[in-house]
Amino acid sequence: MGKELSFLLLALVLCHGLTLTTAYKGDKQWRKERETVEEEGDRRTEDRFLMPRSRPVMRTDAGEMRVVRSLRVRIIEKPLHIGFITMEPQSLLIPQYLDSSLILFVRRGEARVGCIYNDEMVERRLKIGDVYHIPAGSTFYILNPGEGQRLQIICSIDPSESMNLGTFQSFFIGGGTYPTSVLAGFSPETLSTAFNVSVSRLKEFLMRQQDGPIVHVAPSHAPSIWTRLSQLQVEDRLKQVKRIVQGEVEQVKEWSWWNLFGMFSRNGGKIFKDKAPHSYNIYKRSPDFRNDYGWSVAVDESDYKPLKDSGTGIYLVNLTAGSMMAPHVNPRATEYGIVLRGTGRIQIVFPNGTLAMDTKVKEGDVFCVPRYFAFCQIASRSSPFEFFGFTTSSHKNMPQFLAGANSLLHALRTPELAAAFGVTEERMRRFIDAQNEAVILPSASAAPAGDEEESEAVPEVIKSFGNDMIMGSD
Numbered sequence: 001m002g003k004e005l006s007f008l009l010l011a012l013v014l015c016h017g018l019t020l021t022t023a024y025k026g027d028k029q030w031r032k033e034r035e036t037v038e039e040e041g042d043r044r045t046e047d048r049f050l051m052p053r054s055r056p057v058m059r060t061d062a063g064e065m066r067v068v069r070s071l072r073v074r075i076i077e078k079p080l081h082i083g084f085i086t087m088e089p090q091s092l093l094i095p096q097y098l099d100s101s102l103i104l105f106v107r108r109g110e111a112r113v114g115c116i117y118n119d120e121m122v123e124r125r126l127k128i129g130d131v132y133h134i135p136a137g138s139t140f141y142i143l144n145p146g147e148g149q150r151l152q153i154i155c156s157i158d159p160s161e162s163m164n165l166g167t168f169q170s171f172f173i174g175g176g177t178y179p180t181s182v183l184a185g186f187s188p189e190t191l192s193t194a195f196n197v198s199v200s201r202l203k204e205f206l207m208r209q210q211d212g213p214i215v216h217v218a219p220s221h222a223p224s225i226w227t228r229l230s231q232l233q234v235e236d237r238l239k240q241v242k243r244i245v246q247g248e249v250e251q252v253k254e255w256s257w258w259n260l261f262g263m264f265s266r267n268g269g270k271i272f273k274d275k276a277p278h279s280y281n282i283y284k285r286s287p288d289f290r291n292d293y294g295w296s297v298a299v300d301e302s303d304y305k306p307l308k309d310s311g312t313g314i315y316l317v318n319l320t321a322g323s324m325m326a327p328h329v330n331p332r333a334t335e336y337g338i339v340l341r342g343t344g345r346i347q348i349v350f351p352n353g354t355l356a357m358d359t360k361v362k363e364g365d366v367f368c369v370p371r372y373f374a375f376c377q378i379a380s381r382s383s384p385f386e387f388f389g390f391t392t393s394s395h396k397n398m399p400q401f402l403a404g405a406n407s408l409l410h411a412l413r414t415p416e417l418a419a420a421f422g423v424t425e426e427r428m429r430r431f432i433d434a435q436n437e438a439v440i441l442p443s444a445s446a447a448p449a450g451d452e453e454e455s456e457a458v459p460e461v462i463k464s465f466g467n468d469m470i471m472g473s474d
């Protein structure tokens with residue numbers, strides 16, 4: 001055990017280009033340091049890189065959005081918040097734009113997401129496993145058209161273009177008192193002039209929306225502009241819009257909000273040429289890596305171009321019960337992970353080779369691994385461990401493995417390495433070659449037991465997601 005760990009330490013030091021000899025530690029010295037570290041580990045917060053509980057940022061009886069705010073740690077070069085959106089059947093997240101860009105991942109249910117790209121309004125149908133990018137400042141809405149199906153979305157919220165007012169800022173453009181329209185701040189005379197409508201028409205418009213940012217749109221609910229919008233077929237919706245653009249305005253009173261946002265005012269002709277990006281389904285991709293112990297898939301800008309604009313990558317890992325992802329380092333990006341299913345253990349090590357975190361995680365937990373930090377994820381023995389996440393680079397991630405058949409140590413196998421560990425080359429070879437598997441390894445001894453007894457500690461997010469977090473059952 002001690003030897004393995006000092007190997008890890010050594011490899012880490014190698015990663016940082018220090019000399020081999022400084023990394024060498026005799027067994028006793030190692031043990032002593034290890035004990036000190038463990039004591040320190042007890043004193044400091046265990047869960048340093050486990051992100052805090054989510055907090056609601058929008059909540060109505062039609063749905064809610066909760067957000068896990070990024071850790072305020074200097075070593076994280078690009079903070080992302082993680083959002084969880086839950087929408088009841090037949091509900092709408094009303095049109096708005098944010099000061100942050102989003103990458104949506106549909107966890108369960110189906111969505112229609114309307115979004116503006118370069119003055120084009122497009123609507124996309126998203127299914128389980130679909131990933132979709134919404135740029136900062138783009139007006140969008142999310143509709144759950146399902147009659148009996150809740151919609152659950154996990155999203156990254158990249159605040160790098162934000163105004164740093166709280167977690168993120170929504171600008172609601174549909175008029176109303178709740179949420180308050182961004183237009184409500186202007187004086188009635190200004191708006192009356194700007195829209196060339198009477199003040200009374202304007203008031204009618206701006207007072208409409210009272211039901212909060214997520215509204216029911218089922219026919220059984222009081223009809224509203226949102227209900228009407230939701231009930232149209234996409235084509236009819238576009239036709240309706242086209243009529244407005246071309247000045248056939250018989251229904252312009254109902255539809256004036258389209259005009260309001262200036263969506264189609266410029267470049268009217270381009271509306272129906274749909275060149276905007278489509279969604280990308282992460283479950284349709286065959287895994288980049290697969291063996292008996294699990295699989296992993298990573299999506300970068302070469303797979304899905306919008307990731308380039310957002311500078312974000314996506315990955316999904318499924319470990320069988322009792323397996324582990326071999327200790328590795330992301331030299332290019334910070335990684336955010338969200339546990340989708342099962343329980344497991346995350347170990348993270350500082351670049352100087354001391355333990356940063358060793359924590360059990362369960363569904364809904366969000367963890368963050370800074371760039372250059374070595375870490376591994378271990379599935380508990382009782383169930384598969386599935387996690388999904390975002391990385392802060394849209395380039396190929398190229399993790400460096402520190403153990404296993406494809407580890408860095410194989411590349412570094414030299415007499416100097418053996419000398420650094422104070423062993424013969426032969427012993428070195430046997431040590432390095434002992435693990436036949438790569439990337440995902442069997443790990444009965446490191447795997448935590450199942451955590452049935454912890455089932456009462458289900459976090460709020462998961463409760464709100466219902467008891468049916470398990471993928472693919474519909």
Ligand SMILES: *[C@@H]1O[C@H](CO)[C@@H](O)[C@H](O)[C@H]1NC(C)=O
Pocket residue numbers: 196
């Ligand atoms: C304002 O609306 C009136 C008709 O209601 C129209 O005659 C006029 O041209 C419009 N003005 C502008 C600037 O669009």
Ligand SMILES: *[C@@H]1O[C@H](CO)[C@@H](O)[C@H](O)[C@H]1NC(C)=O
Pocket residue numbers: 318319320321384386471472
């Ligand atoms: C993950 O693997 C388990 C078996 O280990 C399987 O039952 C489950 O369906 C897999 N999840 C996905 C999303 O493929």
Ligand SMILES: *[C@@H]1O[C@H](CO)[C@@H](O)[C@H](O)[C@H]1NC(C)=O
Pocket residue numbers: 350351352353354
């Ligand atoms: C290792 O680095 C961490 C974080 O920078 C620091 O808190 C810790 O004290 C360091 N430990 C040693 C033994 O240098």
